Amino acid sequence: MNAVHSQAAPDRSRARLGVLLAFVLATCVARESRADEPADPQSRRAPKADQADGIATPQRKGARQLIWIPRAILYIPRRTIELALTPVRLAVWALERWQLETLYYRVFFFEKRTFGLYPSARLTSGFGVSIGMRMVHRDLFRNRGNLDVNGMTGVNYGDRLSVDFHSGWLGRSGVRVGGTVEYRLVPGDRFFGIGNADIDSAGVGDSIDALQRTDAVSTRFLHRYLRGGPIVTIRLAPAFDLDLATIFARREFGPPEKPRGDFATDDVFDTRRLVGYETGVDNVHMGARAVVDNRRTRGRAVASTGWNAAVYAGYTIGLPGDPSRYARAGFDVQRFIDLWGGTRVLMLRAVADTVVGPMSRIPFVDLPTIGGPYSLRGHARDRFRDRIAAYGTAEYIYEIDHRFAGFLFLDTGRVWSALNELVLANFRLGYGGGVQLRSKRGYIGRVQFASSIEGGFHVDLNFSPPDILRDPR
C-alpha cells in the first residue's frame, strides 16, 4: 500500500506541476494578448484620445531642464504685466457681462448715433492736464449739419467752452452757414515778449519795453476772452471752399492766477506798451479764407497724397474805445507725399502770418505767434510773436500698424518786425516725434515729444477727436 501511495504521490505532484505550468503559460499568453491586438480586430476597443500613441517605452528626455533659468528671470516681469492688465481684463469682462457699451449708446446716443457725448482729455507742456466733455451732433437740421460743443477745464489750462456749428450744405447751392462761439479763461497764458530774442532773465526787475524786441522773458498773464460770430462757407469747386467770417472778440488781461514759477507779465514788461493789455480788447475781424483740401488716403494712413492749403486775408477794426485797426493775411500749405505704399508719407508744411498796420493799432495778443504743440514744436506756446511769423515743417509719418502711426518732424521758423527786415537767418529749430492713434475716420489722439536747440522738453498728449494737423486756436 505504501509503495502504491509513494508511487502515486510523485504522479500527482507531476500532474499538479503540469497544471500549474499550464496555468502560468496560459496566463502569460493571455497577458501578452491584452497588450497586443486581439486576434479578432472587430472586438478591438478604440483607445482614449490620449492613449492612441502606442508607446510602450517613451524616449528619454535630453537636457532640457535648463528651461527654468529663463522662466525664473522672466517671472517677475510676467507677473507684473499680468497684474497691470488685470484691471483692464476686469473692465472688459464687465463691459461684456453687463453690455455697458450698449448701455452707453442707449443713454448718450440716439439710435442712429448721429448725436453723441465724448470725454476728452489733454496734456500740454506748460498747461498741464485738462479734461472735458464734447457733445457732437452730426446731422443737425437733418441736413448733415454739425454741432460741436466742447467744454474743457484744467488747473493750469483754465476753462474753455466752445460751440461750433454749421447747417450742412443748403440744397445744391454749395453754401453752408454756421458760426462759432468760444469762451476761454486762461489763468496763466504765456508772453515772452515781442521779437526773435533768446530768453534771458538776467535783467528782470525793470519794466521791459517789449516793442524794443531785445529781451525775451518767460512770463504769464491772465487772459479771458469771448469771441464768436457767423461763418459762411461757399463751395467753389470740389475740394475748394471759401470761408467768410466776421468774428467779434472781447478780451481782458491781468495778473496770472497761478504763475507756476514764471514771472507775471506786468512785473516784467511795461504793459502800457502792450496794446490792449490795460484796457482790454474789443474788436471785430472780417475775413475770407480760401481752402483747397484734396488729401487722399491710399493706405490706412490718414492722408497719403494731396494738398491741404489755405490762404486768408482780413481786416480788424476796434469797437468804440478800442484802437484796433489792421489788416491780416497769410497762408498755410500742407503737401502730402506718398513715399511708399501709402503707409510712409512725407508731409511738408509752410505757414506764414502777417499783420499790416501801425503797432499802436495792433493788440499784442493779435500779433502772429509761433511756438506750441502745432507750430514750431519744441518751443513753448506763443514763444515768438511779431508782425510777421513764418515756419516750415517736414514730418515723416509711417504706419506702425493699422491703428498706430509714428511720426518724426523738424520744424523751423522765426518772426520779423517788418517786411524790410526779412532776413533768412537766425531761424529757430524744433524736432521730435511721437505716436498717433487713428481709426478709419482719422485721428483719435496723439502723444508728441518735442525739443529744440533752445532746450526744454515738451510733451503733448491729446485725445480730442478733431483733425489736429492745424493749430486749433
Add this chain to the structure above:
Amino acid sequence: MSISTSHPRTSSVTRGEFARRVVVGLACVGGCSHTPGTLRFHNEDPHWVVDDRSPIAEPIERGAWNKLYFFEYDVSRPIDWTLAVPERRPARNVNALGEVPDSSWFTNRIGVRDLTVDEMLRGPNRTDGPVAPMRVTKAQADGGGFFIEDKGGATWILKFDPEHDPELGSAADVVAQRLLWAVGYHVPEDSVVYFARDELVLDPGATVPVKGGKVPFGEAELDAMLAARVPEHGRYRALASKFLVGEPKGPYTTEGLRKDDPNDRVPHEYRRDLRGQYVFFGWLAHTDLHAGNRLDMWIEHGDGRGHLEHNLIDFDRALGAMAVVIDSPWDAYRHRVDYKYMLASTLTLGLWKRPWEGLERPGLRGIGRFDSRHFEPDGYAPRDYFMPFLYKDRLDCFWAAKILMRLRPEHIRAAVAAAKLSDPRSAEYLSRVLIERQREIGRHWLAKVDPLDRFEVRGPAGDEMLCATDLLVHHRLDRGFAGATYVAVAFAGDGRRLPWRRTVRADANGAFCVDALPRGSGGDGYVIVSVATRRGKKQLPPVFVHMARKRGTGALRVIGLDRRL
C-alpha cells in the same frame, strides 16, 4: 550596459567597445538623432479611431465672450505666453505613425483614401440647399442675411455677399468648406443658392436684434434688405448654411480642456488636428478664427447623455475676402495686434517692405485679395492669436502638408466649381492660385523633416522588405536636386546596431524599398530601421521605423514611426 570590475583582461567588454558605448550613450542623453534611443512601441497595429464619443452628462452652453476673447488673445495671452517660456512638446493625440485618428474633432478622408470629383463637388452636403418655401424667422443685425426654416423643417442661415462685391463671401465659404471637409474637419453643409423673392415667407414673429433688444422684422425690412442686392434673372444669390446637427454648446477653447467633457483628454494646444490647421488655414487665407467660429455641438444619445462634436463654421472671409471687406491688406500676414510687426515698424521707422505690399485684387468678380506670388507658407497669421499655432512644430505642419498634397488639381477645381462663380476666369484664377499655394506649402513643409512616408513591409516571411515613398519626389517638388539617396541601417529591439545597411535610390514616383530586413530581437522580432534621406549635401534627421511580427500570423509590419526634428 554592464562592465565587469575585475581584471580588465577578463572584462566582458573591450575598451574600444566601452568607449564606443560611452560616446553613443552621451550623445543619446541629449537626444541623439542617429540611434533609436529608448522609444519602443507596443506590438499592435496603429490605432485609427479613438474613443471620445462615450456618453457624458450634458455640458453647459458656453458664451462666446467676444470682447474678452479679443483682449485675451490679441493683447494679454501672447505676452504672457512669450514670458512663460513654455516647453514645446510634441502633439499628444497622434497614433504610433504620427497620424491623427478619427475622433469627434477630425475624420480622415483624403489623407487615407481617394475622393472622387463628385464627392468633392458635394462635400458633406446631403442636399443642394434649402427647399422652398423658406420661412424667415429672424434677421441678422447687420442686414447681411436671415435665418430660415425650409419646407423640410431644416433651419438654415442665408447670408448675402457684400453689397459692392457680389459672389465674394459666398464663393469663399463654399470653396473653403469643401476643402476643409476633404482634409478631415467637421463643417456644416454650405451651398451657394439662388432664390426668388416669392420663395420667402415671413414668419409673423420674425425679429431683428438691435442695441438693447430686438424689434419686429417685417415685409418692408425684408424688401429693404433685398433691395440692396442685385438679383440675377430675378433670383438672389446667397450662401446657405445648414444648422449643424445637435444643440450648440458654445466654442471650444484654444487651450486646455473642456472641464465638463470627460471625453476631452488632450489639451487643445497639444492636438495635432488643431496645430495642423495652421497649414490649411494659411493655404486658404482663413483668418477669422474667433470663438464664434468654433462650435461644439451636443449630440444626444438618450437619457440625457450624449457627446460633443467639434466643428468649424463660417468661412466667408477666407480666400482674401476679409482683406477686402474690412480693408485690411495685411490680413493673413499679421495678427490684429501683432507685437512683432509693431516693433519692427517702430525700430525701422517703417522702412521695410511688408510681405503683403504689392498684393492687389485681380479685378475678377468674386475674388478677394488672394494670390500666390505674395504667399509665404510660414508667414500666415490669423487675426487673433490661436494658441495651438504657437505650440506647433514641423511635424504638425508636415502632417498637414502631407494631407494637403493628396488633393489633386481636379479636387480643387471641383471645390471651386461648387462656388458657382459666374465668371469662368474667376474660377480658373482661384483654382490656379490654390494649386500654386498648395505646391508652395508642399515644397516648404515637406522639406522641413525627412519627407519619407507610406512605410509598409512587403514580401514573403523571412525575406521582407521595407518600402517607403519620398513625398517630395512623389509630388514633383524636389526641383533643383540631382537625386536623393536613402541610407538605411538597422537596430535590434534592445538597441543593438545590426550588421545591415542599404543605400538605395527612389524611382520616378519617389518609391523605394530596402530588402532582406534583418531579424530583430525578442520573440516578436522587434527591429528598428533608420532611413535617412541625403539630398545633395544635405541630410535630414532620419525616420526610425519600428517593426514587429504580428502575433498569430508572424507577419512583420510597421508598428510605429519616430520622426526626428
